[in-house]
Amino acid sequence: MKKFLLLTIVIFSGLSLAAQFKTSIKMDDYPLEKRTIVNIPDILGYRVLKCDFHMHTPNSDGNVTAQTRVQEAWEEGLDAISITDHISHHKGRKDENQAYDLASKDAVKKGIILVKGGEITFGLNPGPGHANALFLQDVNKLQSDDWRESFNEAKKQGAFIFWNHPGWAVDTIRWYKEHTKLLNGGMLHGIEVFNEFEYYPEAAKWCIDKNLTFIGNTDVHSAIDRLYDFSKIKHRPMTLVLSKGKTEAGLKEALFAGRTLIYAYNMVIGKEEYVKALVNASLDHVSRTLDTNTTLFTFSNISDIDFTLNRVSGSNLPQTIVIPGRSSVDVIIKNENLQPTEYEVQNTYIKGYDHLKIPLFQ
Ligand SMILES: [Zn+2]
Ligand SMILES: [Zn+2]
CATH class of the missing domain: 2.60.40 (Immunoglobulin-like)
Known part of the structure; x- marks a missing residue:
C-alpha cells in the first residue's frame, strides 16, 4: 500500500512538472575562488616573491584580457606580474598603457603587484632582439622605429631592462655587439634565462660573468592552462625575487641587486649562493x-x-x-x-x- 501511494505521488508530481514552464534548471553554483599556494620558503632574511614578468594580451598578440591575466596569477599564487605587450614602432598607433590600466583595479583587489612594462620588439643581429622594460611610467613614450630611442627612453624612466629569450628562433645562441652597447650604457640589467619551455644555459653563464639578473617567465599568449599542463607541472615557470617586502619598491630594488632565482619545470636555476640558500631552507x-x-x-x-x-x-x-x-x-x-x-x-x-x-x- 505504501508503495502504491509513493508511485501515485511520483506520477502526479511528474505531471505537474511537465505542465510547468521553466526558464532554466540550475546545474551548479559558481565555485569558490580557489588559490593555489606556491610553497617556497623565504631565504636569507628576504621574502621570496613569486613573479612572472612576461605575458601578452589583445593589446598586442595575446588572446587573454589583462583582467584575466590578474585572475590567473592570483589563482596560481603569484605575488607580482607585468603585462608586457609588444610596443609599436609607430607613435600613437595604440595606447601601450591600456593593458595596465585595464588590470590595475583588479590587481589591487587581488593583492597582486602589477608592474607597468612593455616588450621592446626589434630584430636580432642587426638589432638587440626583444627586451622587456619594467617599472615604466608611460609605455607610449617607448614607441619608436629606432631601438636606441626606445632603450634610452626606458632608461630615462628608470626601468629595469632584460633581454628576452636569447636562444629563441636562432641557430646558435650568441651575445651581440648591441648587447655590449646596451650593457655599457646602463640599459641591460638582466636576461630571460628561461622562457616558456626553454632554458638557455649559455645565457645563465652570461648572467654570472656580467653580473646580470636571472629572469624566468612564461611569455604566455593564450590562457595559461592552455600553455601548460598542470597535471604534469605544479606551477608555471616563474622568477623568485628575494625582496625586502611585498612592495613594488622592494621588488625593484631586489631586481636591480640581482637577488633572484628561476623556478621552472621543477628546476631551480640561478647564482650558487641563492640556489644553495633555497636548497638549505627547503x-x-x-x-x-x-x-x-x-x-x-x-x-x-x-x-x-x-x-x-x-x-x-x-x-x-x-x-x-x-x-x-x-x-x-x-x-x-x-x-x-x-x-x-x-x-x-x-x-x-x-x-x-x-x-x-x-x-x-x-
Ligand atoms: Zn619576444
Ligand atoms: Zn613576448
Whole structure:
C-alpha cells in the first residue's frame, strides 16, 4: 500500500512538472575562488616573491584580457606580474598603457603587484632582439622605429631592462655587439634565462660573468592552462625575487641587486649562493640510531620542489635519494658505510650546466 501511494505521488508530481514552464534548471553554483599556494620558503632574511614578468594580451598578440591575466596569477599564487605587450614602432598607433590600466583595479583587489612594462620588439643581429622594460611610467613614450630611442627612453624612466629569450628562433645562441652597447650604457640589467619551455644555459653563464639578473617567465599568449599542463607541472615557470617586502619598491630594488632565482619545470636555476640558500631552507634531515649497526636518516622537504640527490663521491651509500615536495623519506644506513659524501642536487643549475653539490652523512 505504501508503495502504491509513493508511485501515485511520483506520477502526479511528474505531471505537474511537465505542465510547468521553466526558464532554466540550475546545474551548479559558481565555485569558490580557489588559490593555489606556491610553497617556497623565504631565504636569507628576504621574502621570496613569486613573479612572472612576461605575458601578452589583445593589446598586442595575446588572446587573454589583462583582467584575466590578474585572475590567473592570483589563482596560481603569484605575488607580482607585468603585462608586457609588444610596443609599436609607430607613435600613437595604440595606447601601450591600456593593458595596465585595464588590470590595475583588479590587481589591487587581488593583492597582486602589477608592474607597468612593455616588450621592446626589434630584430636580432642587426638589432638587440626583444627586451622587456619594467617599472615604466608611460609605455607610449617607448614607441619608436629606432631601438636606441626606445632603450634610452626606458632608461630615462628608470626601468629595469632584460633581454628576452636569447636562444629563441636562432641557430646558435650568441651575445651581440648591441648587447655590449646596451650593457655599457646602463640599459641591460638582466636576461630571460628561461622562457616558456626553454632554458638557455649559455645565457645563465652570461648572467654570472656580467653580473646580470636571472629572469624566468612564461611569455604566455593564450590562457595559461592552455600553455601548460598542470597535471604534469605544479606551477608555471616563474622568477623568485628575494625582496625586502611585498612592495613594488622592494621588488625593484631586489631586481636591480640581482637577488633572484628561476623556478621552472621543477628546476631551480640561478647564482650558487641563492640556489644553495633555497636548497638549505627547503631540505632538512635528522638521524636516529636504530641499533649498534644501523642509523635511520629522515630527510624532509617543506617546499613544493621535488628534490633529487645523486651521489658523486663515497661508496656503499644510496646512489639516488628522491625527496618529493612537502614530504619526508626514511633511509637506513649501515654504520660501517657512513662517511662524508658529496651529492649533486640534480634539479638545480648553477653556472649554466652544473648542479649544486651538498655534503651528506657527515
Ligand atoms: Zn619576444
Ligand atoms: Zn613576448
